[in-house]
Amino acid sequence: MKIAHIIPGSGGSFYCGNCLRDSKYVRALKELGHQVIKVPMYLPLFDDAHDLDEVPVFYGAVNLYLKQRFSFFRHMPAFIENALDSKSVLHMAAQKAGSTRAKGLEEMTVSMLLGEEGLQKAELDKMVDWLADVAKPDIVHLSNALLLGLARSIKQRLNIPVVCSLQDEDVWVDVMSEKHRQEVWDLMSERGKDIDAFIAVSDFYATEIRNKMVIRDDQMYTVHIGVDPDDYEPRDITSKEPAIGFISRTCEENGLAILVDAFILLLKNPAFSKVTLKITGGNTDDDHAYIKEQKHKIAEAGLTKSVFWVDEFDGEERLEFYDSVRLISVPVLNGEAFGLYQLEAMASGIPMVQPALGAFPEVINASGGGVIYGQNNAENLSEALAGLILNPEKLQALSTAGLSGVKEHFDIHLQAKKMVKVYEQVLTGRKDRQS
Secondary structure, three states: OEEEEEEEOOOOOEOOHHHHHHHHHHHHHHHOOOEEEEEEEOOOOOOOOOOOOOOOOEOOHHHHHHHHHOHHHHHOOHHHHHHHOOHHHHHHHHOOHHHHOOOOOHHHHHHHHOHHHOOOHHHHHHHHHHHHHHHOOOEEEEOOHHHHHHHHHHHHHHOOOEEEEEOOHHHHHOOOOHHHHHHHHHHHHHHHHHOOEEEEOOHHHHHHHOOOOOOOHHHEEEOOOOEOHHHOOOOOHHHOOOEEEEEOOOOHHHOHHHHHHHHHHHOOOHHHOOOEEEEEOEOOHHHHHHHHHHHHHHHHOOOHHHEEEOOOOOOHHHHHHHHOOOEEOOOOOOOOOOOHHHHHHHHOOOOEEEEOOOOHHHHHHHHOOEEEEOOOOHHHHHHHHHOOOOOHHHHHHHHHHHHHHHHHHOEHHHHHHHHHHHHHHHHHHHHHHHO
């Protein structure tokens, strides 16, 4: 089977769970013998990013923004468009505030969902032509529902099924202005009619997304995210220094302030004076003022020497980060559809401490590799951390359970086989309808 995964890139400026999810699936599908090609959109892909000479970045973020905002840019000479789509320019754009957030990009989101009727028709035609003439896939997999505007043209030109992953679309849409929010959900419901299968990353999100958009029962599947346990090198949890870790984009929505406040509360007790906090995951210009606030709070508490900010979070550096902490907590304010960092942590033998929000209970309960606390505030988190960070018996029990749970429930090879079954079902269904 030949599969084209269309994936919005983050440019590598922060820990992008969706990008990593897709990269891990692509590798696992290849190991099953399938031909898979990653097709980047907007920005280069995080983690083993494509060589832009091999597969172009479609809908380059700089070009897209300029054409949406200023009509005269819609008639740029080809050499200027190519320059704006260069790797160096797109990596620079990834660091800027507006490239990875919805607020201010409502009209562009609507236009993208309109597909062949939107302002990006030329970019859509270019992508579809490349898929038809170069990639020639048997099936196209969209990374998220914000890309639904691509599906109709792909199906009309290539006459193949299109499937779509579902993960945290609400995080993007629900921060939009009230004027655009419902318009976007309605458009996603309409354009969702062109999709052969929606694949949610958790049972929680499969239910949650249907409160936002209309999806038929026969379209919906759940396939959990997975990791390859062999990619991680867990070591004895009790031999590590007592460090608490945070790994995700260091922004307000991911709850870094809650963890910082919880850490400050924790260290008011002299028994925890040797505990440290390590923070990694990257950021954009949008996050700098917020990070400055957290550093100020830490300094005011006299804990600057107890908190370490780790700039590098990719590849070997991420494994080294996991190797240096006993616990990880990413107290996302409103929860999320999954949280890949949970699996990476547990596959590294590190227990998670998460709020009872989103899919966190689903993942923690299935794996056994962490604890869930109640209301998402600093007091509750601090109490949960205090009960674990210096308790070797509990740490070891959770570490062992997490390692086993990831292998049993969240091994990427098992999840990839489930994904292939979805592909096979939609391909068989399409053939049956055409016969």
